[in-house]
Structure formats: structure tokens, C-alpha cells
Amino acid sequence: MSKLHLVFGGRVKDPRGLDFDLETIDLVGLYGNYADAEDAWRGKAQRTVDDAEMKYVIVHLHRLLEPDGDGTTRPRESA
Secondary structure, rough: OOEEEEEEEEEEEOOOHHHHHHHHOOOEEOOOHHHHHHHHHHEEEEEHHOOOOOOEEEEEEHHHHOOOOOOOOOOOOOO
């Protein structure tokens, strides 16, 4: 399984937080490894460096899909 990463950004209410204004969300893309995601994030973040209310982030989707963190898929238990 590839380690999916989502890169997105937008205007935030507080530069120290992650409360995004959904009207300004910029979905940059999905990437199969952290290095590619970081390159995309860096490019977008550097273009908006002078705007403190703009923030770009990398979301580790693979961690959300496999919260146990060992990369294995476990069958669901039947009820």
C-alpha cells in the first residue's frame, strides 16, 4: 500500500491554528510518498509566505486509513 498524503491549504482565522475558511480551500493534490507531498507543500507555502493568514498542510492519509500504524490490514469482525 502506498503511503497517501493530501496537500491542501487556505485562509485560516488564526495563523497558529487549523481553523480553515472552507471558501478558500486550495486542494493541491494527493501524493504517494511524503517527499512528493513535501515538494508540493513547499511550493505552495513559499508563494504565500507573506500572507500570515494563508496556511498549507500535509495530511498523512495512510495514518487515517491504518490507525494501528503497522501497515497491515485486518479483516473486520462479523457481528
